[in-house]
Amino acid sequence: MILVTGGAGFIGSNFVLDWLRDLGEPVLNLDKLTYAGNLENLASLKGDPRHIFVQGDIGDRALVERLLREHRPRAIVNFAAESHVDRSIHGPEDFIQTNVVGSFHLLEEARGYWQGLPERERLDFRFLHVSTDEVYGSLGPGDPPFTETTPYAPNSPYSASKAASDHLVRAYHHTYGLPTLTTNCSNNYGPYQFPEKLIPLMILNAVQGKPLPIYGDGLNVRDWLYVGDHCTAIRAVLARGRVGQTYNIGGWNEKPNIEIVKTVCDLLDELRPDPAGPHARLLTYVQDRPGHDRRYAIDARKIERELGWRPAETFDTGIRKTVRWYLDNVAWVEHVASGEYRHWLEQNYKARGAV
Template structure:
């Protein structure tokens, strides 16, 4: 069995669904079920003994310890995190609590569990920490992409909290010998993504005839990674990654935000004709908005033989189609809490 934290979130959901399709091994899912955690995502696994869900907080070290002792997992995949930059600007304390304190307590529980394993079990145990390219800061237009050796230069409370968790994970390897792995992924997109992030926000707003809010000039560049590609990379790192190493996971798809939005509008027009481009609205930029991220994913391809299966063209087509086919899911997650957040983050911004 393996333990995953944050398995009811966007990436965790896709990872669990892929895992159950491809493996007979059990998966224990620990999730706090905050606003972005949604058990409806995993409804297809109801009654499936391969997936065990436990409601809990990674900050609760006693609970984590009890789960480890009961289920005896061979690995921990740590995905639980507060992950939205805008939310971290409005409320950074939650990010410090979950991403730093939570990671620390999870590491402590894992360390004590690991040291009491038999020698063969200790040799095969892994703690895989899922992080982000945002810890590296912002790149100039012509600068080389982030490698695994890039300095950590976070610019938002979110990325700072993730950088701190990266450093803790590294320290537990070098100080205690805990067999850790760290991955840094680029911007994910795909099914089940909460509609506060760029791609699902643009899809859901466009279908509702609402403005498509673009920060600043819309020329912020990101590398886009289809979520199922990310999941396959994590499985590969878990299988063959070397303890203490970090691996960048990217899609080789650098694109400015504005191009992403125009692409979404074009695809939507083929399914439900309307002038979606007319909804594009430029608004005041977010504070400290990083200009460019880019992932150099050659190490994971060279050492572990992984590369993405999807291009952006194929991945975004699948993503838009999924949201069109799952409007009930969208309506269910757009709760009062979601509407309140949209008001806080967007309603006060001036239109440029």
């Protein structure tokens, strides 16, 4: 059995679903079920004895200690995090509490559990921490992509909180010998993503004929990684990664935001034509967010060289799958796009003139 934290969120739920489909090893899933955690993501596992769900906080040390003692997982995969830059600007405290303090409590309980294991189990145990490329800061147009040795330079409360958790994970390996692994990924997209993020927000707004808010000039560049590819990469790192190492995971898909949005519009024009005209008519440039990093790019050659992993999806294949999924899963979208989501749109976009 493995313990997955944050396994009802976007990436975590995709990981749990793929893990049980492809490997079948039981999963203990701990998730706080904040606004972005959604048990509907895991509806297909209802009644499946291989999936044990527990609602709870990684910062609840008594709960984590009990779960580790009772279920004796061979690994912990930590997805649990607050993860939206805009939300961190409006309210950074939640990010510090979950991403820094929560990670610390989880590491402490993992260390105590690991130290008490029999020697063979202790040698096999792994703690895999899932992080982001945003910890590296922002790149200029001609700068080389981020590598695993790029100095940290976080520019938002979110990325600063993730950088802090990365440093804690590193410290627990070097100080206590905890067998840790860290992954830093680029922007994920795909099924089950909460629609505050760029791609699902654009799909939902376009289908409803609402403005498509583009920050600044729309030329901020990101590397885009299909979530299914991210899941296979994490599995590769967990199975074969060198203890104490960091692995960057990217999709080799650097694109400016405006190109992403126009691609979504073109696909919707094909798959769900709007009688009112092309969806690109809804493009609306709005005030940029504070501290908006200009460019991220991931050099993922280390994971390819050491573990033989490369993404299976191109951006063209992944974005088509993603748009189709949102169009085909109207019930999921309607349940997710409820009061909390509407409140967030009002809070973040009204002042920018895009609501």
